[in-house]
Amino acid sequence: MSKTLVVSGWLPWWVLGVCGSYLLPSPAILPWIYAFFILLVFAFFTRWLVFLFGCALCAGIIFALWRTDNLLQNQWPLTDKASVQNITLTVSDIPQYEQQRSRFVAQVKLPDGRQQQWLLTDYSKQQWTAGSRWQIKAKVRAIIGEANKVGFNREAWALANHISAQATVVKGQRKALPAVSGWKEKLTSWRIWCGGRWEAQSQIYPQGVALIKALTVGEQSALPAEAWQVFRPLGLNHLVSISGLHVGMLAMLAAWLCSKCLQYLPFQISQPWILTRGAAVITAIVYSALAGFAVPTQRSMLMIIILALTWRRGYLRAFQIWWLTIALVLLFDPLAVLSVGFWLSFLLVAVLMWAGEGVNHTIKLFQLMQAQWAAGLASVVLVAFCFGSVPVMSPLVNALAIPWFTLVLVPIALLSMIVPLDFLRTFAAYLTEQTMQILNTIAKYAPEYYPAHAPLAMWVLAMLSVLIMLLPRGWHLRPLCLLILLLMLSYQPPRPAQGEALVRVWDVGQGLAVNISTAGHELLFDTGTAYAAQSVLLPNLRAAGIRQLDTLVLSHNDADHDGGVVLIKKQLQPKKIIAGQISAYQFPVHPCTAGANWQWDNVWFEFLNQPVATNKKGKNDYSCVLRVVSADKAVLITGDLGKKGEQTLLKAYGDKLFSQILVLGHHGSRYSSDAAFIQTVAPQYAVASAGFANPYGHPHIQVQALLAQENISLLRTDRMGGIQSILSERNLSWQPLQVYKPYWQRKPMKQTSRL
Incomplete structure (x- = not known):
């Protein structure tokens, strides 16, 4: 059986089977075993390769399901409490x-x-x-x-x-x-010792030493959060770690240096390629060890080893080596498919090889420009899909930063660790400190574009368009491909009609963030914690096509309600900020006073909260209370309002509080949701925004029992994830924001409409 059939034929189908298995809704392995043997029988009698490739696909699915099931069995069981x-x-x-x-x-x-x-x-x-x-x-x-x-x-x-x-x-x-004192522990101790050698320079060059630790021993936590905010708009996150790019470039540098040294030997080596490739492999292994054999470095190390063993006299082509490397990575750990870095690294390498086809005989400068153009164009789609942003200056910055980091900073930093000279370490720290200063300056003026999340088919079409644009003979289709790419980047999700309001309760863990969209306006009620705003809320708002807020409401000054206000204020620039505790903020805000109301696109907004006694020490009763009415439907949001505050609302408004949707006060705490208040509001749905297995027991069992007694459907973000509904003349219904659930993901969990 030829190596070409195995590597170019079976392996891609096996790899596709492993990767595709993580999209399946069910972990059932038996149907795939049946399919494998049926296809094997057909292949035996017909000798058709298509059946053999089908067997390889089924084998990949079976292997991945088996390995993943073993890990899932070892996961901690689901319980409501820690x-x-x-x-x-x-x-x-x-x-x-x-x-x-x-x-x-x-x-x-x-x-x-x-x-x-x-x-x-x-x-x-x-x-x-x-x-x-x-x-x-x-x-x-x-x-x-x-x-x-x-x-x-x-x-x-x-x-x-x-x-x-x-x-x-x-x-x-x-x-x-x-x-x-095993080898893993000794390796980690060695990495800590290597990082500790820079302590003398950390007082003078703090940013430089932090960057050196990230580049040499993979200690990314040494970098402060502000540094990552600098790397993001420049598209340099992939460089600020021991990434596969660093491993590959350093191995190439080691091979080049070895070849130059061999030229000056007084005798001739019969097979110098063995030594040069050996130097590359040893360099890749040592550098990967410095990173603790992190997953990205494992991939690059494996690819270099395969390249050294097979790239001799055209034994395997570039794409065959690519498929073989992926197959070995997945054979060792099929769950690498769930890592974003897996896709970014291998797909970008594939794009570079794709763009390099046919330019092997061109001058080196053109090859370099072609590679940079290919990586920049492909990263537009890949980074936008994975992270929801397009760093506009990334191609230009990377064109300068990649050779500077990989050929200057990393080798000098490693050399200063090997050679015990203080001035060399000081010089390396100085260079990295100056690099950080320059990047800080550039990042202040670096624009970012945040495309809305288009349908999956549009993303696939955009990636195919990129591949066609990179083909040497794809010139005639390039205008059409560029148009497809621009359409994907400019996509906007459909907005509610006039007189309708789209209500999204985002899943921000133990916190609250509710977004209300009308035909032409956007309101956000609370931001969740600072972490949730950064990792969850902001990416989802941008994915929904929201680039600016008309109004931001901060119910009260509590970390799980306004912890992300600084980020949201900076990134989405709300035209107006309304808060329940105006004295808690250093920027201009407006108070949410009872009776304040306005209308957007035939949707009515009103604040109902009542004055709080000045001697009140607790924050919760200062919460803004917002009611939104569209057609004959209403939603009531009370922040962390307690039972006394709810009773005050009852006295002031009575039956006017009626709303079909109630976002439960204080995440469903027993200190909110007064029985009389619930009976007066008489919601059809009650929403509890809480974190899974939170230490407070939200939503409380007493609140759940009260809702069940009143025949009210309870919707929980800790089990269902983010949810949305439209206030209109149509009947109310709720849909999860995450529509598709693969078998390996436990949330969203099954949720009955009634308790």
Whole structure:
């Protein structure tokens, strides 16, 4: 059987089977086993390759389902509350120390003998040395993230990194145990020692040393959050780590240096290519070890090893090596498919090879320009799809930054670690500090474009258009392809009709964020926490085509309601900000006073909150209360208003509070949702915006019982994810923002309409 048939024929279909399996709605493996044997029988009697390729596809699906099921069986079970566990753990990576907490990944041994990998958070910020062992008490829960249309998928991230649970360390409940001295622990200790050699320069060049640690030992937590805000609009996030690009470029540099050194030897080497490729492989392995063998470096290291073993006398072509590398990565870990980095790295490499076909005999400068043009054009679609933004200056900045980082900064930083000379480390820190200063300046003027999230078919068509535009003979179709690309970038989702209001309750975890859209206006009620605003809310607002807010309402000054106000204010520039506690903000805001009302596109908005006694110490009763009416439907949002505040509303408005939709006060706390208030509002639906297995028990069991007694449907973002409905003359109905659920994702969970 020829190598061409295996690599070019079977492997792509096997890879497609593995990747496609994660789109399946069911993990049932038996039908695919039946299909495999049926196709195998047809292939045996007909000798048609199409049946063999079908067998390879089924084999890939079967393999991925089997491997993923083994990991899913080891995931922490779904429970409404975090459980307290006594565990023994071994810190397996460099901890990340943040302003209010420290986070680290650890190998955990449970009392029943099971071994799992957990992500732990310690709010007391104790020291957790890599390789150290501890007996601790921790509050553990399943990793269930937010489920909206787009945004960070925590479940996919956890599975791709083989993390089974997340836990919070109980303060004062740890006991030191003898440390482990395996090769992994020794490797991590070596990385920490390498990073610690820069402490003398960190006082003078703090940003430079932080960048060096990220580039040399993969310690990305050394960089402050402000630095990542600089890299994002420049499209440099992929450079600020030990990425596959760094590994590949450094290996090429090592091979080139080795070849030059061989030229000056007093004797001739019969097969110098063995030494040059050996130097490239050793460099890739050592540099990947510095990163702790992170997933992106594993991919590049594997590709370099395969390239060194096979690229001799045309044994395998470039795309055959590409398919073989993907197959080996997926054979080792099929869950890499759930990592965004997997797709970005391999697809960008494929685009570069695609664009390089037919230009092997052109001058080097043209090849470099062609590669930069291909990477920039492809990244427009890939980055926009994955992250919802297009860094406009990214192609130009990357054209300068890629050679500077990979050929100057990284080699000098590594050399300064090998050669024990202080002035060399100081020089490296100085260069990186100046680099950060220049990037800070450029980022202030770097524009970003945020396209709305188009239908999947339009994204696929746009990527095909990019591939056609990169073909040497694709000139005649390039105008049409460019038009398709521009249409994808300028796509706008349909808006509500006149007199209708689209209500979206975003899943922001333990917090609140409600967006109300009319035919021509946008209102956002609360922002959730700062983290939720950054990772969930802002990407989803932009994906919905919202580039500016007409009004931002901040119900009251609490981190889970207005924690993201700085980000939202900066990025979406609301024309008007209304708040329940105006003294809590350093920028101009308007108070939400009872009786204030306005009309947008035949939709009525009014504030109902009543004055609060000046000696009131609690924040919750200052919450803005907003009622929105469209046609004969209404939604009532009360922030964190407590029972006393609800009783005050009853006295002031009585039956005028009637609304078909009620966003439950205080996330469904028992200190809100007064029985008389619920009976007067008489909603058809009650929405509880809360985090999964939150420590407060929201929505409270008493509130659930009251709603069930009143025959009110309870909708929960902690189980259903983000939801939306339209206020119009039509009957009310709710749809999840995340329409499709693959089998490996546990949220959205099944939710009955009645309790």
